[in-house]
Amino acid sequence: MSTPERRTRDKERTRRAILDTAERVFTERGAQVSLGDIAAAAGVTKGGLMHHFPSREALVQAVYRNSAHRMWDEVRAHIDLSENRPGKFTRGYVRALTGDSEYLVGAFSVTGLFAVLGPPAQDEEFSRRDARAWDEAFAADGLPEGRALAIRYAAEGLATALSTPYLTPEQLTVARAELLTLTEPPWT
């Protein structure tokens, strides 16, 4: 049959399930959740999880990298290719981070969680490369550096605040509109 039937054992399917579940559980309950809890939430035993990710460190790293990639995907998806003026990338960044995508919120939370407060030096080289890539993308966007930095970190601050119950949808809407306006001239 052409329709991929449901098999009881599927390496890739299980791996994905564990990865997605781990990301969700991490963002919901913090970084200290146990492997047993993650495994249970993913519908596997801890032994099964250990088969796919030989250590906790390995799982954390996989979740982290996966989220980092999703960040890029999501931002690219929010770039309006028809815009032929500076700030295109920055606007995509703002739209992605301040949008209502549950998907992206998880990715950003995990990225921040492990980048800022997670296990030290868990994936240093990768983090450094990723940070540089973001810097370069913003630098190539044609906005004055200060303005770009302000907008960028405002978007990140908003994305972080989205995980709390203290940022109202109205505030988010207003802030988002302001950030998009700030990407347009005059910049002075």
Added chain:
Amino acid sequence: MSTPERRTRDKERTRRAILDTAERVFTERGAQVSLGDIAAAAGVTKGGLMHHFPSREALVQAVYRNSAHRMWDEVRAHIDLSENRPGKFTRGYVRALTGDSEYLVGAFSVTGLFAVLGPPAQDEEFSRRDARAWDEAFAADGLPEGRALAIRYAAEGLATALSTPYLTPEQLTVARAELLTLTEPPWT
């Protein structure tokens, strides 16, 4: 004597030492550090720590509240009382959060750490009140809401990024200057 001599046992001194040490260790190594490690870093045994803070929850709550108070103190200290125009409070906020005070960085990190990703409902009522107080302070500052939100969250994003090695001092300086400029008219 009027000079407070160094006593070998001093409730308040020890409590402060534990509190400050705990905050430092939390920001350095994440929220999962053990009480034993905190106690050792503070120069006390775990038993001694348990005498001052009967449970882990109690210690976390004390650190959290302490940091929240320090945030207010630091921001107030950075307000220029001679400014007689809108944005006074917001500028103080920016100066405090984007300054180079190691002191404040720790406070903000811990606040964010436990507010966003820490133990759920560890001090919910207090958090809610605190969040409302910040909202009201910004609302009373005379800036357009969107502009105020953008600046506020940019400052917070920058403060968060300060804990990482990926924000250069030059970037911080430029971003800080831009945020201060954004508090001034014209606001469009």
Added chain:
DNA sequence: TTTAACAGTCCGTTTGGTCGGTTAGTGTAC
């Protein structure tokens, strides 16, 4: 002498990780 700020020890629980066993998938020979 009394109080309380500690130190030191112990225990039940939880955690990350290991290991041997079980069974579903897959290639191969007939």
Added chain:
DNA sequence: GTACACTAACCGACCAAACGGACTGTTAAA
């Protein structure tokens, strides 16, 4: 096409270490 062999996905029981917290002892302060 089906029987067989082999690989690997997955399970379940287990262990040593670490943890939070309770408890008892010790000693500086009042």
